[in-house]
Amino acid sequence: MPLLIDTDLQAAVEDAAAHLYVWALKDIPQDLRDALKAAAARETSVPGQRVLNTILKNVEVADGENNLVCQDTGIAVYTCRVGEHFPLHPARIYEALRDGTARATIEHPLRSNAVHTITRENTGPNIGYRLPIVHWEFIKDWDGLDVKCVPKGSGSENMSFLKMCVPADGVTGIKKFVLESIVGAGGKPCPPGIVGVGIGGSADYAMYLAKEAIARPIGTRNSDPIVAELEDELMGLLNETGIGPMGLGGDVTVLNCHIEHADTHMTLNPVAVNYQCWAARRASAHIAADGTTDFDREA
Ligand code: SF4
Known part of the structure; x- marks a missing residue:
C-alpha cells in the first residue's frame, strides 16, 4: 500500500474523530431527545418534572x-468496526483517533480531563497513556x-x-445486583440515563459488554428474546425504585436498560453495570476505503 494513500486515509480518520468528539458533545441524538421529552411528560413528581424541564x-x-x-x-471512548479489507492498519487508526481527539480539544477548545492515574498531572489534550480508549471489532468481507x-x-x-x-444465583442474582447498584448510586450518575448491563463472558468482558450496551440507540432491544425480556423487566423494576431525576424522587429513574451478553464458563455468572447519564452522547462516522466519510448522529 503506497504511503500517500495511507496518509490520506489516516487524515480522513483523524478529521472524523475530531468532528465526532465535538459533535457528540453538542448535538445529542434524536432518540435521546425523544426519550427525555417522554420522560418529562410521564414524570409526576414536582422536583422530578423540574429537573427534566431544566434538562430539556x-x-x-x-x-x-x-x-x-x-x-x-x-x-x-471510540468503538471501531474495521473491515478486513480497510486499507489502514488498526495501529494507524488508533494514531488517527488519538490525534483527532487532541485536535478537537485544542481547536474547540474543550476541557482537558486526562491525568496520570497516580500523579494526577494532566497528560495532554484529552489524550495520555492508553487514552483515548478504543474498542475493536473486525468484520470479514468488508x-x-x-x-x-x-x-x-x-x-x-x-x-x-x-x-x-x-x-x-441465576437470573435472580443478576437482577438483584443491578437493582442494588442503581439504588446505591442514587442521584450521583445524573439520572435518568441508560443502565448498561453486561452478563456472561469473563470479569473484564462483562464490563466491556455493559459499555457496549450504553452506546446503543435508546430503547433498542437485544436480538435474543430471552435477554430482551430481561431488559424490559429490569427497566420496569428500576423505575419502581423511586430514585427519580437527579435522585430527587420520581417515576423516571432510568430512560432505559440495555443488556449485552456473552456465553460463559459453566461455573461463572459475571454481571457488570455501567451507567450512562442523561447526557448520553454519541456520534458515528462511516468511512469508506477511499476516505469518503458519512456522519451519522443516530447510529
Ligand atoms: S457528563 Fe453526565 S454524569 Fe457528568 S456531569 Fe454531565 S450529565 Fe452528569
Missing part, C-alpha cells in the same frame, strides 16, 4: 448557542470502517459495578 431547556440552550450539553467533556464516539462523563462512569455471581 439545557439541550435547547446548547442547540441555540452551538455549545456543549454538559461541561464534562468526559473521556473519549473494506469500510465505522467509528462511534461515546464521550463518557465521570459522574456516571464512577457508578460502574461488577459482581462475579455464582451460577446458583
Whole structure:
C-alpha cells in the first residue's frame, strides 16, 4: 500500500474523530431527545418534572448557542468496526483517533480531563497513556470502517459495578445486583440515563459488554428474546425504585436498560453495570476505503 494513500486515509480518520468528539458533545441524538421529552411528560413528581424541564431547556440552550450539553467533556471512548479489507492498519487508526481527539480539544477548545492515574498531572489534550480508549471489532468481507464516539462523563462512569455471581444465583442474582447498584448510586450518575448491563463472558468482558450496551440507540432491544425480556423487566423494576431525576424522587429513574451478553464458563455468572447519564452522547462516522466519510448522529 503506497504511503500517500495511507496518509490520506489516516487524515480522513483523524478529521472524523475530531468532528465526532465535538459533535457528540453538542448535538445529542434524536432518540435521546425523544426519550427525555417522554420522560418529562410521564414524570409526576414536582422536583422530578423540574429537573427534566431544566434538562430539556439545557439541550435547547446548547442547540441555540452551538455549545456543549454538559461541561464534562468526559473521556473519549471510540468503538471501531474495521473491515478486513480497510486499507489502514488498526495501529494507524488508533494514531488517527488519538490525534483527532487532541485536535478537537485544542481547536474547540474543550476541557482537558486526562491525568496520570497516580500523579494526577494532566497528560495532554484529552489524550495520555492508553487514552483515548478504543474498542475493536473486525468484520470479514468488508473494506469500510465505522467509528462511534461515546464521550463518557465521570459522574456516571464512577457508578460502574461488577459482581462475579455464582451460577446458583441465576437470573435472580443478576437482577438483584443491578437493582442494588442503581439504588446505591442514587442521584450521583445524573439520572435518568441508560443502565448498561453486561452478563456472561469473563470479569473484564462483562464490563466491556455493559459499555457496549450504553452506546446503543435508546430503547433498542437485544436480538435474543430471552435477554430482551430481561431488559424490559429490569427497566420496569428500576423505575419502581423511586430514585427519580437527579435522585430527587420520581417515576423516571432510568430512560432505559440495555443488556449485552456473552456465553460463559459453566461455573461463572459475571454481571457488570455501567451507567450512562442523561447526557448520553454519541456520534458515528462511516468511512469508506477511499476516505469518503458519512456522519451519522443516530447510529
Ligand atoms: S454524569 Fe453526565 S450529565 Fe452528569 S456531569 Fe457528568 S457528563 Fe454531565
